[in-house]
Amino acid sequence: MAPIQNPRIIFNSIPEGYPIPGETLVVDTSESIDPDTAPLGGGALLKIICISVDPYLRGRMREPHIPSYFPAFPLHKPIHNFAVARVLRSENPDVKVGQHLYGWLDFTHYQIVDAEGLKKLRVLPEGTGVPWSAYVGAAGMPGQTAYYGWKVLEPKKGETIYISTAAGPVGSAVVQLAKAAGLKVIASAGQEGKLQFLRELGADVVFNYKTANLEEILKEHAPIDIYWDHVGGKTLDAVLPRMNLHGRILIVGHVSSYNSKPDPVYNLDQFLALRIRMYGFLVTDHEEQYGKEFYDVVPGKIARGELKYTETVVHSLEEAPQLILDVQQGNNAGKAVVVLEDN
Known part of the structure; x- marks a missing residue:
């Protein structure tokens, strides 16, 4: 396959108030990738399925010297958040092609994650009847x-x-x-x-x-x-x-x-x-204590309709900066999520 465009959301400037789409956060289309031949270095190539948009992201759009509970986003680099991705290629024996993984990933379409990074991602169960978008919301x-x-x-x-x-x-x-x-x-x-x-x-x-x-x-x-x-x-x-x-x-x-x-x-x-x-x-702080119990209990409740949720969904990275602003202003309903692929 010839190289294809791999757009990203870049943290472009530190806002004084609300983040401004096209100024604070910009869509960068300068990167490309060949999904068939890109070197993996012992890692895996992931296709991003959906990415969460959460209020706390605003706190990471700050000067790096200002302390907080999560580090500041580096200027002029892609922002990241909780996401679900499908494995397209893998050189890691613990990660299989076709699996869906959950964890911190970039706002982009394709991402190569090295062996250490893969250890931080959770393998999600298949065929649960729970939409992948729910795994960055009610099941995430x-x-x-x-x-x-x-x-x-x-x-x-x-x-x-x-x-x-x-x-x-x-x-x-x-x-x-x-x-x-x-x-x-x-x-x-x-x-x-x-x-x-x-x-x-x-x-x-x-x-x-x-x-x-x-x-x-x-x-x-x-x-x-x-x-x-x-x-x-x-x-x-x-x-x-x-x-x-x-x-x-x-x-x-x-x-x-x-x-x-x-x-x-x-x-x-x-x-x-x-x-x-x-x-x-x-x-x-509580993932180690309650994480297994959560995944044993909550996805099943969602699949059975016992735990209800709503979503505001956009389907492109180009819409993500505005959705991030909407969340800050309370203009979304329920979970805000960027869905880039439905399977």
Whole structure:
């Protein structure tokens, strides 16, 4: 086969606010590859099937000297995230042609992964009835975040949980876990379609955080035993006085400050008054403990329709920068994913 174009999404400049398609992130078409003859060096050639778009990607678009829980994307290099890929060629005895692999891969069409890199990728089961796109959503990192975080919180039947930005891929899974465990669920989102999805999942109290009075709603349904926090800032501040004695807060994200300076939190005295426990949570910290259990349980629930999810899908890398911006602005519904191939 003659060499073919292998486009990539490049981190081109550090944004001051929201990432700008065509400026912060650009589609580079200068690279090409011959899938039949490209040297593998003991690794494997992968064809990217689908790539996840997640809010945390914005935090990696920063100066490299600024510390955070994941390293900054190198300027003028491809960005990467959780993806599913099919093996086209392999010189590695542990990786077979036709297998589907999951892990961190570039926003591109074809990628050669060396032997060390292949060790970090998970071989996915075939023929489960679960779409490959779900393996970067409800059956991937977002689903793992919900599942592992639920283990950390040790919820009890009859408790009340509030989930901010609950219609996303993590929050919607938490809503379903909470209802199955017998908790009262308060869930917020910013669009009517998202609110309807939360109602369909069985959330007990659903409201639009852009138009409703958060403090009044929390006051009406207090005390809150668990706050699943994706946003931080003013929302966290409003929740603190409405927590129950010995309440638990799981900090999963802080989207309110991803594209602007963080809002101050004033009600920190409530940690002492109510003996609140707050956990900073990263999914990668719990993979070894809960990973096998997750894959034994969750894909089957999805295949049987017991765990529901929604997606916003684009089908080209050219659309990916705009989808990344849409996620930051809350303009997508459910899991955002770039699907480059359907098999």
